[in-house]
Amino acid sequence: MKIRKCEKCRIYTLKEVCRKCGSAAASPHPLRFSPEDKWGEWRRKAKQKKQGEEEKQAA
Known part of the structure; x- marks a missing residue:
């Protein structure tokens, strides 16, 4: 088992899904450089594209 962190409520867990809010839990560690x-x-282009789409939805 590996530790995971809920992306929504930021609680650490050992499960794939957060027990508090039910959203996905991901690895809290950064990717290797x-x-x-x-x-x-x-990867950087995909990240920029995703951030641009999120900004459009927020507006």
Whole structure:
């Protein structure tokens, strides 16, 4: 078992789903960094696109 953190209420748990709010729980640890990251550029573009969509929904 690995520790996880609820994305919504920020509670730590060992389950895949938060027992308090029922939302998904993810690993609280950051991804490993590598200077030779083959997919870094793609991942950054996807993150920017997601943030742009969230800003449009908030407006």
